[in-house]
Amino acid sequence: MKVTIVGTGHVGATLAYVTVLEGLADQLVLINRDRQKAAGHALDLQHTASLVRQPIRVSSGEISDSAKSDVVVFTISVPMDPAHPDRRALAAGNAVLVREWLPALAEASPDAVFLIVTNPVDVMTWAALQVTDLPVDRVCGVGTLVDSARFRAMMSEELGIHPDDIRAYILGEHGQSQVAAISLAWVGGEPIDQSFERAREFARNTTDSGIEVFRLKGYTNFAVAKATALVIEAIQHDQRHTMPLSVLLNGYCGIDDVCLSIPVVIGRAGITRRLRPKLTPDEVAAFRASADQVRQNNQQISPILNDSLR
Numbered sequence: 344m345k346v347t348i349v350g351t352g353h354v355g356a357t358l359a360y361v362t363v364l365e366g367l368a369d370q371l372v373l374i375n376r377d378r379q380k381a382a383g384h385a386l387d388l389q390h391t392a393s394l395v396r397q398p399i400r401v402s403s404g405e406i407s408d409s410a411k412s413d414v415v416v417f418t419i420s421v422p423m424d425p426a427h428p429d430r431r432a433l434a435a436g437n438a439v440l441v442r443e444w445l446p447a448l449a450e451a452s453p454d455a456v457f458l459i460v461t462n463p464v465d466v467m468t469w470a471a472l473q474v475t476d477l478p479v480d481r482v483c484g485v486g487t488l489v490d491s492a493r494f495r496a497m498m499s500e501e502l503g504i505h506p507d508d509i510r511a512y513i514l515g516e517h518g519q520s521q522v523a524a525i526s527l528a529w530v531g532g533e534p535i536d537q538s539f540e541r542a543r544e545f546a547r548n549t550t551d552s553g554i555e556v557f558r559l560k561g562y563t564n565f566a567v568a569k570a571t572a573l574v575i576e577a578i579q580h581d582q583r584h585t586m587p588l589s590v591l592l593n594g595y596c597g598i599d600d601v602c603l604s605i606p607v608v609i610g611r612a613g614i615t616r617r618l619r620p621k622l623t624p625d626e627v628a629a630f631r632a633s634a635d636q637v638r639q640n641n642q643q644i645s646p647i648l649n650d651s652l653r
């Protein structure tokens with residue numbers, strides 16, 4: 344399997360390291376505007392590859408070197424203002440990057456699954472679909488996967504049960520309007536008590552946790568890299584795992600033409616199913632409000648995507 348990581352900043356470089364350690368590809372290509380930096384990471388990872396069991400070829404290069412990738416991960420981004428950490432503020436700058444990079448990447452790897460990590464990830468996933476002819480089931484954003492994992496970890500600690508045994512999703516925007524689908528949370532077949540006040544507190548903590556890491560160290564990399572690696576692994580082995588990813592919604596909860604995280608099934612062909620769990624009326628209302636928020640951002644960047652540079 345050939346994986347290309349576009350952008351070798353904190354997230355891209357960490358994901359490249361996890362890809363090598365976990366043997367998630369036979370071939371890994373790194374692309375960065377600073378070619379020397381990408382070459383340095385590739386060389387360092389070649390040395391790493393000689394220490395792991397699974398052989399993997401690591402190189403750096405241009406978009407042409409990414410040709411016929413099975414997975415392309417997009418992580419390039421304008422920087423977030425440390426004084427005002429707000430993912431939505433990256434929308435205009437990153438829309439320019441999506442417009443500049445995605446068409447050529449898609450042309451080079453028309454059969455790849457494209458994983459968008461760049462924030463605001465729901466808006467950028469939608470943007471990627473606007474500037475390419477990629478099928479909707481092969482473009483998805485690493486949206487609330489980390490949020491959901493964090494939410495489950497908090498519940499796990501409270502309940503004294505392994506997080507793998509807890510099913511719980513954060514849905515909607517990877518950001519302030521995200522929705523904790525507490526009505527869907529269960530363990531061992533038992534629903535988590537709706538009146539479980541701590542679950543609401545955990546949901547609030549989850550919403551803020553990514554930004555909190557950013558405030559403390561200036562970027563986030565480990566959790567998102569591991570989450571993205573899980574998605575790559577599901578594609579590599581056609582695992583058909585269910586996970587919350589940001590995908591284009593059309594007619595979902597009455598929402599059209601917006602990318603938001605919902606539980607999906609993912610495998611080698613990309614998204615094979617969009618699951619439709621039964622949410623409470625309050626959760627549906629919150630999910631629709633999240634869609635409205637993201638739609639506003641989409642509208643703001645539309646003129647940038649339509650710019651004549653395309």
Ligand SMILES: NC(=O)c1ccc[n+]([C@@H]2O[C@H](COP(=O)([O-])OP(=O)(O)OC[C@H]3O[C@@H](n4cnc5c(N)ncnc54)[C@H](O)[C@@H]3O)[C@@H](O)[C@H]2O)c1
Pocket residue numbers: 350351352353354355375376377418419420421422423430433440459460461462463464485486489517562563564567
């Ligand atoms: N989806 C998620 O859960 C999640 C989690 C963490 C971070 N993120 C997002 O991932 C993105 C990357 O984060 P990071 O910490 O790696 O950022 P970073 O600043 O460390 O890296 C950004 C990369 O983009 C490249 N870049 C910047 N401007 C460019 C330009 N004009 N042309 C080409 N390349 C350019 C840089 O060279 C660098 O490789 C950000 O948008 C961040 O918000 C998403």
